[in-house]
Amino acid sequence: MRVGLFVTCLVDLMRPSIGFAALRLLEAAGCEVVVPPAQTCCGQPGYNSGDRASARALACKVLDEFERFEYVVAPSGSCSGMIRTHYPDLFRDEPVALERVRALCAKTYELTDFLVNVAGLQEAPGTFDGRVTYHDSCSGLREMGVRAQPRALLAKVAGLELLEMKDSTTCCGFGGTFAVKFGDVSAAMVEKKCENIAASGADAVVLGDLGCMLNIEGRLRRRGDDRTRVLHVAEVLAGERHD
Amino acid sequence: MTGVQPQSLHFKERAAAELANTQLQSNMRRFGGRFVAARAKVLHELGDFEGMRTAAAAARDRALADLDVWIERFEREATRRGATVLFAETGAEVADLVLELCRRHGVRKVAKSKSMLSEEASLNQRLASAGVQPVETDLGEYILQLAHEPPSHIIAPAIHKSTEQIADLFVKAHGRARTLDIPQLTREAREVLRGHFLTADMGISGGNFLIAETGSLALVTNEGNGRMVTTLPRVHVCITGIEKVLPTLEDLSLLMRLLPRSATGQSISNYFTMVTGTRQPGDRDGPDHMYFILVDNGRTNLVGGDMQEMLRCIRCGACMNHCPVYQTIGGHAYGWVYPGPMGSVLTPTFIGLENALDLPHASTLCGECGVVCPVKIPLPELLRKLREQQVDRGLRPKSEMLGIRVWSWLALRPRLYALATRIAARYLRFQGGGRRMIRHLPFGAAWTRGRDMPAPAGKTFRELFAKKNGAG
Numbered sequence: 001m002r003v004g005l006f007v008t009c010l011v012d013l014m015r016p017s018i019g020f021a022a023l024r025l026l027e028a029a030g031c032e033v034v035v036p037p038a039q040t041c042c043g044q045p046g047y048n049s050g051d052r053a054s055a056r057a058l059a060c061k062v063l064d065e066f067e068r069f070e071y072v073v074a075p076s077g078s079c080s081g082m083i084r085t086h087y088p089d090l091f092r093d094e095p096v097a098l099e100r101v102r103a104l105c106a107k108t109y110e111l112t113d114f115l116v117n118v119a120g121l122q123e124a125p126g127t128f129d130g131r132v133t134y135h136d137s138c139s140g141l142r143e144m145g146v147r148a149q150p151r152a153l154l155a156k157v158a159g160l161e162l163l164e165m166k167d168s169t170t171c172c173g174f175g176g177t178f179a180v181k182f183g184d185v186s187a188a189m190v191e192k193k194c195e196n197i198a199a200s201g202a203d204a205v206v207l208g209d210l211g212c213m214l215n216i217e218g219r220l221r222r223r224g225d226d227r228t229r230v231l232h233v234a235e236v237l238a239g240e241r242h243d
Numbered sequence: 244m245t246g247v248q249p250q251s252l253h254f255k256e257r258a259a260a261e262l263a264n265t266q267l268q269s270n271m272r273r274f275g276g277r278f279v280a281a282r283a284k285v286l287h288e289l290g291d292f293e294g295m296r297t298a299a300a301a302a303r304d305r306a307l308a309d310l311d312v313w314i315e316r317f318e319r320e321a322t323r324r325g326a327t328v329l330f331a332e333t334g335a336e337v338a339d340l341v342l343e344l345c346r347r348h349g350v351r352k353v354a355k356s357k358s359m360l361s362e363e364a365s366l367n368q369r370l371a372s373a374g375v376q377p378v379e380t381d382l383g384e385y386i387l388q389l390a391h392e393p394p395s396h397i398i399a400p401a402i403h404k405s406t407e408q409i410a411d412l413f414v415k416a417h418g419r420a421r422t423l424d425i426p427q428l429t430r431e432a433r434e435v436l437r438g439h440f441l442t443a444d445m446g447i448s449g450g451n452f453l454i455a456e457t458g459s460l461a462l463v464t465n466e467g468n469g470r471m472v473t474t475l476p477r478v479h480v481c482i483t484g485i486e487k488v489l490p491t492l493e494d495l496s497l498l499m500r501l502l503p504r505s506a507t508g509q510s511i512s513n514y515f516t517m518v519t520g521t522r523q524p525g526d527r528d529g530p531d532h533m534y535f536i537l538v539d540n541g542r543t544n545l546v547g548g549d550m551q552e553m554l555r556c557i558r559c560g561a562c563m564n565h566c567p568v569y570q571t572i573g574g575h576a577y578g579w580v581y582p583g584p585m586g587s588v589l590t591p592t593f594i595g596l597e598n599a600l601d602l603p604h605a606s607t608l609c610g611e612c613g614v615v616c617p618v619k620i621p622l623p624e625l626l627r628k629l630r631e632q633q634v635d636r637g638l639r640p641k642s643e644m645l646g647i648r649v650w651s652w653l654a655l656r657p658r659l660y661a662l663a664t665r666i667a668a669r670y671l672r673f674q675g676g677g678r679r680m681i682r683h684l685p686f687g688a689a690w691t692r693g694r695d696m697p698a699p700a701g702k703t704f705r706e707l708f709a710k711k712n713g714a715g
Contacts, residue, residue, distance in 0.1 A: 007704050009654070013664050014697070016704035035708060038657035046647050048608060050630030050639065054651030061655060089624075142610035167276075171567045175607025177643075180689045182605065185258050187693025188571050189607075218694035221680050230697075 001119065003031040004069035006062070008079045009041040010210035018210070018232045021240035022075040022111055028238075029119035036065045044082040047090070048176050056090045063087075063097075063104055071118065072108040075234045077140020078209050080110040085143045110140055111234055112149040112208060124153055126239030128160040132231075133202035135193070135216065136169045137209035150208060150233045157236060165200035167192075174215040190219040197228060204229035206236055248365075250578035251590050251599035258576040258605075270405050271573050278399075278564040281508020282615075288510060289500060299501050300619035302494045303555035310546070313455040313488045314537065320458030324520025326533040330485075334540050337364035337482060341447070344534060345375050348478045350444040354436075356462070356469040357381040358449030359397055359558065360482045362580040363540055363593075366447075377447075378439040380468040382432055389416045395574030397581060398506050398560040403573045436468070446472030446530070450483030451558070452498065453535070454517075456491050460535070462516040463502060465509075473518050479530035481518075485537045486554045498557055501617035506559040541593035549628045553588050555618040562612035562622055568605055577602065584612035584622045591629055597638055603629035664703050672701035 003026055007019045019035075026033045043058030062083065066072045074080040084105045091098045115121040134154065140146035147169075154162050173179065173189025193216060197205045205220075205228060207213055217230035234240070250257065261267050286292050306313055318328040331337040337360065344350070353370060355361065355377055367377045367388070379388040383401035387394060389412045394400030401409070406423050413431055414421045422428060448469055452461040460481050462469040473479050489495055503509040522529030545554050563569040563583025574582030579590045579599070587602040596603075603626045606612075612622040633639050653660050674681045675698020684691045 009664075012704040013668055014699040016700055016702065016707050019704040019708070037705070037709070040654040040657060040660050041650070043651070043654075046651050048627060048630070049643065049647050050603075050627065050632070050634035051644070051647050051651070052631055052634075054648060058651060058654055138607070138609035138611075142614055169611075171607050171609035171611070173567065173571075173607060175609070178604065178607045180687055181601075182255065182258065182568075183689030183692050184262055185568060185571055185605075186607075188262055189567050190694060192567075192571075214697055215694065217697045218680070218690075221678070221697075222694045 001031045002070045003033050004066045004072045005033050005035045006039060006042070006066065006072055006074040006079060007035065008074055008076045008210065010214075011075060014210060014214065015232070017240050018075050018234050021232065021234035021238035022073070024125065024238040024240065025111070025115060025121065025234060026073060026119070028123075028125055029115055029121040031071075031119060034069065039065055042079045042082045044079065044086075045176060047082065047086060052090060059087050059090050059101070060097075063100060067100060067104050070107065071114065072104065073111055073114045074108075075111045075232065076209050077110045077137050077144050077146050078211060080108050081139035081143035083108045110144045110146050110208065112153055113144060113146050116149040116152055121153065124156040124237045126235075126237050127158045128204075128236055130159070130203035131161045131163050131201065132204045132206045132236070133163050133165040133197060133200040134168060134233075135165070135172065135197070135205055135207040135212060137207055137212045138171050140208050141169055146208065150206070153237055154206065154233065160236070163200050163202050165196045165202070167196055172212045172215050174211040176211065179215060186215070187219065190215050191223070194219050194223060194225070198225065202228070204231050204236075206231050206233050208233050249590070249594045249598055251594065251602055252578070254576060254578055254599075254601035254605055257578055258572045261572045261576050266405065266408070267403055267573055270403050271570060273405070274399075274402050275570050278506070278508055278560075282505060282561065282564070283508070285504045285508050285510050289504070295497070295501060296617055296619050299497055299617055300555060302489075302497055303557075303618050306489050306494065307486065307546070307551070307554050310485065310488065313490050314485060316455040316490075317453050317458055317488050320456065321520070321535060322458070324458050325523070326458065326520055326535060328535045328537065331536050331538045332540070334364035334538075337361070337536055337538055337540075338366050338369035340536055341366060341480060341482075342369060342373050342375070344478065344480060345370070345373070345445065348444065348532060350375055350478065352376045352378065352439065352443045353445045353447055354378050354380050354439050354443035354472045354476060355384070355447045356449065356464065356472045357384055357400070358447060358482050359394070359580055360449060360484060360538055360540075361447065362393060363538070364482070366482075378436070378443065380436050380439065380472060381464075382429065382466055385432055385436065386412060389413075393575070393580070395582060396560060396563060397558055403575065440471040440475050443472070443476045445478040445480060446476040447480045447482060448472050450481045450487055450535075451502070452495055453483065453488045454492055454495055455488055457519055459517050459519040461495055461499075462518065463499075463512045463514075464516070465507070465513040467514050469514060470516050473516065474528045474530070477530055478532045478534070479518070480534045480536060482536045482538065484542055485539055486542055488537075502557055502559050505561040505615070505617040545592060549632070550588065550592050550625055552620050553585070553592065553625060555620055556585055556589075557618060559617060561615045561617065565611045565615045566606070567609060567611070568607065577605070584626070585620075588622060588625045588629065596629065596632055596636065600633070600638060603633065661703070661705055665706060668699045668701055668703050671696075671699050674698060
């Protein structure tokens with residue numbers, strides 16, 4: 001299986017270990033992985049800000065770079081959701097491009113969904129000594145149907161115990177530019193998330209999207225919690241340490 | 244009796260005030276999740292909920308596609324049964340019509356059951372200034388009338404108030420001993436309201452649905468006050484939106500399976516009332532005069548446009564019950580009649596996009612509202628379309644547009660982008676210091692006011708990957 005890895009702009013900039021973890025997992029599942037070197041952003045910031053033109057331009061770039069692969073995988077429900085559920089809207093009046101986009105959508109996956117439902121990953125290379133709780137990120141859950149997949153994979157990690165927190169599917173308050181436009185509302189929302197994480201008794205919160213990660217980790221540290229780790233599901237599964 | 248003047252331009256300030264209001268925060272936390280849990284419990288009764296949503300959306304679309312036909316049919320059938328059907332184009336016209344009816348029938352006191360449309364019309368204010376006493380008889384609305392506040396939720400209007408706050412309001416209004424016993428408080432309100440029901444000259448109700456084939460009004464309530472105001476006073480006026488007309492009773496039965504379950508998590512509301520026509524010879528009760536005021540107030544603007552799906556709305560409130568933003572700030576922050584996701588779509592479409600600049604953005608687009616909506620209104624998509632309309636009309640701040648466009652411009656130029664992100668990764672890593680947390684982001688003060696920003700690793704994936712693979 002030839003897979004194009006869409007690293008995503010936030011992983012590239014903020015936490016490269018997630019990109020390497022995704023790479024390792026895909027290879028462990030027997031995929032041939034290609035990382036197109038000129039990739040940047042899926043265009044979601046423009047799309048959600050109402051700027052269709054810039055979103056469309058970036059969507060064209062992604063389309064050109066990734067349509068040649070058998071599968072496209074991203075360690076993010078948000079970016080894969082942008083491609084699969086929103087790209088068709090960007091090209092709704094362009095029948096020729098729309099056909100290409102539809103083909104891209106059909107082969108675009110969120111990482112854990114791909115590992116479970118397409119590649120059939122049998123074993124997780126990583127080990128984890130402790131209790132974790134899983135935060136369901138919004139786009140992964142509601143646009144890509146990611147809920148059981150990361151939990152099934154985490155169950156394969158030696159030493160890991162999964163505890164469910166209260167309201168794991170409630171938004172953490174990130175919402176892209178929302179977190180900056182309405183910083184205080186967003187902070188109050190992530191505070192509730194942090195309370196639920198703390199109450200779960202987990203040593204780490206595991207999730208599948210960088211936006212939630214930055215928001216939750218930032219709030220945990222601000223409220224004085226330097227203990228609870230915030231990890232991407234790929235890092236835990238692959239045993240890839242963020243330095 | 245606060246009339247609802249649009250304050251939606253001040254969403255940010257209002258939200259900040261609600262966040263700082265510890266009483267409200269504690270009240271919202273107490274409410275939080277109660278309707279959500281109740282709804283989750285009863286949904287399984289429906290078996291195929293998804294199938295039913297699809298059918299309900301289709302039924303609403305069918306009704307809306309030929310709305311003019313169904314409105315005419317409704318008018319014909321209702322008129323045949325002794326009612327009069329009037330039309331109002333604006334909220335002000337609603338109040339004009341009601342005042343005219345008050346004059347015609349010598350009305351001094353009006354008993355009202357819940358009507359969000361009367362909020363659109365600032366009706367209580369208009370009645371009071373014309374010397375007619377409006378009395379809200381829905382318990383929540385009654386509490387708010389005493390508090391001089393507008394509703395903060397479309398089905399649980401006083402959800403932002405605590406028992407203690409209500410007890411204080413009752414002491415002031417009723418002059419009785421203070422109690423925190425909820426049944427006792429309810430009894431107290433009931434005793435006061437009973438007198439009003441018996442002395443009101445006019446009853447005003449909203450309308451959950453109107454049935455074209457029978458000319459009937461369908462009312463969903465939990466307190467029975469809807470039955471009082473539609474039967475006891477000699478004049479009954481139903482005020483509702485033109486989009487509430489359903490072709491048949493069969494459509495009604497489908498939607499009624501979804502409405503109470505989606506709203507309060509009840510299989511059926513305590514009261515479900517059908518009102519058809521005026522009191523006929525031999526009837527033991529019912530009004531002598533019955534009027535329907537069907538209101539446009541911006542609704543026809545939605546027909547055939549980007550926002551048409553919003554007209555499917557059956558006002559269940561599930562979107563706000565499930566909205567993490569609404570649950571954090573409450574309904575008053577939204578600044579007009581309708582709060583939460585449905586309000587963030589309706590308000591800009593009714594009062595003007597330029598008068599509610601923040602509302603389409605007052606959502607994380609988490610998608611939950613779209614998932615729970617019983618008539619499948621794609622609320623996140625509609626909010627995004629409103630954002631697009633704002634951009635097209637030049638209504639977004641220049642700095643915001645510049646930021647988005649610079650980002651996209653850069654992301655379209657991979658070599659420049661690689662350089663810029665290399666620099667950014669190093670700069671932010673430096674800013675993070677030993678804790679690897681940035682306490683003050685230079686261009687993101689709103690972020691770092693309430694949380695840190697984790698610092699990046701220092702090198703981009705692109706760099707590390709190229710190095711690992713021996714490329715340049």
